[in-house]
Amino acid sequence: MDVNFEALLPELLLTLVACGVMTIDLFLPKEKRGLAFPLAFIGVLATLAAVLNLYGQNLTTLDGMFVVDRFAVIFKIIFCVAALLVFAVSQAYLNDDKDVPHGEYYTMMLFSLLGMLTIASSRDLIAIFVALEMISLPAFILAGIRKYDIRSNEAALKFFLFGVLSTALMLFGMSLFYGLTGATNLADISAGLAGRTDIDEVALLAILFLIVGFGFKVSAFPFQWWVPDTYEGAPIPVAAFLSVASKTAGFVGLFQVMFLGLGELADMWRPMFAVIGIVTMTFGNLVAIQQKQIVRLLAYSSIAQAGYMLVPLGVASATDGALNTQIIFSVVAYLLVYAFMETGAFAAATAFGRKTGKYLIEDYAGLFGRSPALAVAMAAFLFSLAGIPPFAGWWAKFVIFKTLIEGDGLVLAVIMALNTVIAMFFYLAVVKKMFVDKSEDTAAIAMPRSLAGAIGIAAIVITVGGFLPNLFGQLAENANFF
Amino acid sequence: MPLNWVLVLTTFLFCVGVYGVLARRNAVIVLMSIEIMLNAVNLNLIAFNGALEGDRLIGQVFALFVIAIAAAELGVGLAIVLLIYRNSFTVSLDEVNLLKW
Amino acid sequence: MPDGYFGSYLTLAIYSLAMIGLVGGTLGLNRLVSPKVPGKEKMTTYESGVDPIGSGQSQTTIRYYMFALLFVIFDVEAVFLFPWAVVFEEIGVFAFVEMMIFVAILALGLLYAWRKKVLDWI
Numbered sequence: 277m278d279v280n281f282e283a284l285l286p287e288l289l290l291t292l293v294a295c296g297v298m299t300i301d302l303f304l305p306k307e308k309r310g311l312a313f314p315l316a317f318i319g320v321l322a323t324l325a326a327v328l329n330l331y332g333q334n335l336t337t338l339d340g341m342f343v344v345d346r347f348a349v350i351f352k353i354i355f356c357v358a359a360l361l362v363f364a365v366s367q368a369y370l371n372d373d374k375d376v377p378h379g380e381y382y383t384m385m386l387f388s389l390l391g392m393l394t395i396a397s398s399r400d401l402i403a404i405f406v407a408l409e410m411i412s413l414p415a416f417i418l419a420g421i422r423k424y425d426i427r428s429n430e431a432a433l434k435f436f437l438f439g440v441l442s443t444a445l446m447l448f449g450m451s452l453f454y455g456l457t458g459a460t461n462l463a464d465i466s467a468g469l470a471g472r473t474d475i476d477e478v479a480l481l482a483i484l485f486l487i488v489g490f491g492f493k494v495s496a497f498p499f500q501w502w503v504p505d506t507y508e509g510a511p512i513p514v515a516a517f518l519s520v521a522s523k524t525a526g527f528v529g530l531f532q533v534m535f536l537g538l539g540e541l542a543d544m545w546r547p548m549f550a551v552i553g554i555v556t557m558t559f560g561n562l563v564a565i566q567q568k569q570i571v572r573l574l575a576y577s578s579i580a581q582a583g584y585m586l587v588p589l590g591v592a593s594a595t596d597g598a599l600n601t602q603i604i605f606s607v608v609a610y611l612l613v614y615a616f617m618e619t620g621a622f623a624a625a626t627a628f629g630r631k632t633g634k635y636l637i638e639d640y641a642g643l644f645g646r647s648p649a650l651a652v653a654m655a656a657f658l659f660s661l662a663g664i665p666p667f668a669g670w671w672a673k674f675v676i677f678k679t680l681i682e683g684d685g686l687v688l689a690v691i692m693a694l695n696t697v698i699a700m701f702f703y704l705a706v707v708k709k710m711f712v713d714k715s716e717d718t719a720a721i722a723m724p725r726s727l728a729g730a731i732g733i734a735a736i737v738i739t740v741g742g743f744l745p746n747l748f749g750q751l752a753e754n755a756n757f758f
Numbered sequence: 759m760p761l762n763w764v765l766v767l768t769t770f771l772f773c774v775g776v777y778g779v780l781a782r783r784n785a786v787i788v789l790m791s792i793e794i795m796l797n798a799v800n801l802n803l804i805a806f807n808g809a810l811e812g813d814r815l816i817g818q819v820f821a822l823f824v825i826a827i828a829a830a831e832l833g834v835g836l837a838i839v840l841l842i843y844r845n846s847f848t849v850s851l852d853e854v855n856l857l858k859w
Numbered sequence: 860m861p862d863g864y865f866g867s868y869l870t871l872a873i874y875s876l877a878m879i880g881l882v883g884g885t886l887g888l889n890r891l892v893s894p895k896v897p898g899k900e901k902m903t904t905y906e907s908g909v910d911p912i913g914s915g916q917s918q919t920t921i922r923y924y925m926f927a928l929l930f931v932i933f934d935v936e937a938v939f940l941f942p943w944a945v946v947f948e949e950i951g952v953f954a955f956v957e958m959m960i961f962v963a964i965l966a967l968g969l970l971y972a973w974r975k976k977v978l979d980w981i
Binding site: 318382401402405406409413416417420423424426429430432433440443444445448450451452454455458459460529638672 | 772779781785788792795796798799802803806809810816817818820823824827830831834835837838839841842845846853854
Binding site: 788819825826828829830832833836837840843844 | 921924925927928931932934935936938939940
């Protein structure tokens with residue numbers, strides 16, 4: 277049996293790190309439990325180095341199940357960077373919250389990250405299923421990690437029930453595709469489906485089931501009910517992790533299955549994504565307007581953002597490879613920018629909440645007077661999420677509009693433009709609160725260096741990216757399997 | 759045995775599971791219903807494997823992975839239900855309703 | 860070891876006899892040498908440590924669930940050992956090392972349970 281260990285190196289390394297952090301934490305005295313953070317941080321840095329070492333290579337191992345190409349490597353980089361940012365935010369959060377066990381927290385995040393690295397390379401239904409579960413199971417525990425807080429328990433329960441239900445439905449879809457083609461490898465499935473005309477009804481049903489599974493992960497419309505409750509009840513860094521890393525992993529799986537495995541059936545799934553994308557963004561934006569709590573606002577906004585990233589799949593084509601390349605490019609570009617602006621916004625909310633203990637939008641009144649740097653950074657993230665220049669978010673939206681118009685999806689582009697306008701209401705309302713309104717409390721908001729660093733890096737990246745979008749553009753262009 | 763008979767059985771089992779998840783209010787019974795759904799998937803995979811290919815065993819391998827991961831899933835799920843029971847003395851999903859809109 | 864079709868049945872028969880002898884022998888020995896102090900508690904029906912008294916609807920303590928959880932997980936993960944055992948001779952040392960790593964990771968879970976004092980019955 278041939279195994280290319282070079283291709284598996286980042287995953288093997290991360291497995292060692294995760295097991296190591298867990299074991300070391302078991303034998304540490306109580307007062308030294310903070311050691312888990314530096315260990316996990318250095319471990320992910322080492323993994324990132326191993327991933328960067330694979331850049332530009334094309335390796336296949338484990339009988340075609342595991343592939344290292346540019347697409348996989350770029351997503352692995354995104355996952356590692358997002359995890360590092362979330363770790364930096366977590367450190368500040370965990371030091372305040374005595375209820376959260378450090379070792380378990382970082383161990384679970386590392387195992388979830390391991391699943392994400394694996395899914396980027398998986399080219400087989402079995403591997404994709406195992407990787408998705410490896411992402412979800414630790415995430416369920418993370419959502420409920422504040423054991424004695426009943427809201428955290430509830431967040432975990434809702435997340436878990438939606439998660440396992442969608443997994444079971446997705447598995448049924450996978451089993452149908454196995455029955456149709458006799459293969460689980462995506463390339464073999466694609467070959468098995470080519471030219472078949474006798475399978476319309478079953479294939480349609482199977483695609484629907486598959487979309488349920490991935491729709492849950494990316495929080496697309498009828499499967500998004502868990503999102504606001506889970507984000508609100510879970511620790512905020514966990515919410516950031518779910519909304520950035522876990523959602524990106526869902527998109528990675530979706531791309532691989534839809535384009536590599538079911539590319540032949542694009543005519544069947546194209547309209548589904550168009551409808552789901554439109555409904556998701558409209559729902560997210562309309563409900564977000566009424567929110568009074570910052571985390572729930574960010575949760576609904578992240579649902580809307582998922583909608584923006586789903587509509588390009590609504591113009592995909594079974595035959596036009598260049599168009600599919602453009603679609604993947606635009607969504608990858610959006611995901612790259614999204615990783616920084618979303619993590620940044622959650623980090624800023626953590627910084628505000630941990631000092632003041634307040635999570636309502638009203639409480640942000642007069643933040644500019646209290647902590648100008650924090651207010652400016654938060655405004656940058658919100659502008660970017662809304663798609664207002666000069667921050668990188670406008671470029672990401674622009675790329676998606678361009679794809680939609682090139683793919684003859686003018687209607688989709690118009691609806692998305694309307695949604696962007698609606699979204700400005702609630703993003704700008706928060707900015708107005710921070711800069712125009714006054715508050716009685718004028719105490720500055722202090723934050724530890726790791727948190728300030730995470731916010732600073734995210735803010736710098738989206739500002740520089742807004743002026744020099746080619747930096748993101750080149751990375752996203754490389755991330756393609758066609 | 760013809761493949762269609764097995765498929766009818768698995769579809770029926772799967773629907774029983776879905777009904778249980780959607781209609782029952784006891785968290786433990788919901789977990790059991792999810793197990794039924796996953797077992798329907800397993801039967802599906804094994805039936806396809808038997809009908810499709812003699813000596814390649816992809817479907818059975820897939821079923822093994824589903825069994826193992828279903829156990830892990832159930833472990834996490836029961837742990838969460840236990841946690842809720844300890845904190846609020848209920849396993850009824852209707853009473854877990856602090857967070858809304 | 861005898862050869863042929865009936866020979867393999869003979870092997871099975873010898874094996875069965877040896878097993879029956881071993882089990883019967885130990886149980887008989889136990890009977891012969893163990894001290895007998897019957898009491899009311901000891902004569903009740905054995906129900907895995909639960910007193911078979913009262914109504915059937917009584918609640919079990921929450922600790923059983925912890926053990927049940929651990930049991931289910933470790934029991935089911937062993938499912939991978941069966942296909943491994945079938946192809947073990949074809950793959951050889953590599954399969955052995957891989958399965959040892961798998962078992963080691965499972966053992967890590969057990970270590971965690973032990974250090975967190977889940978295994979103690981208070």
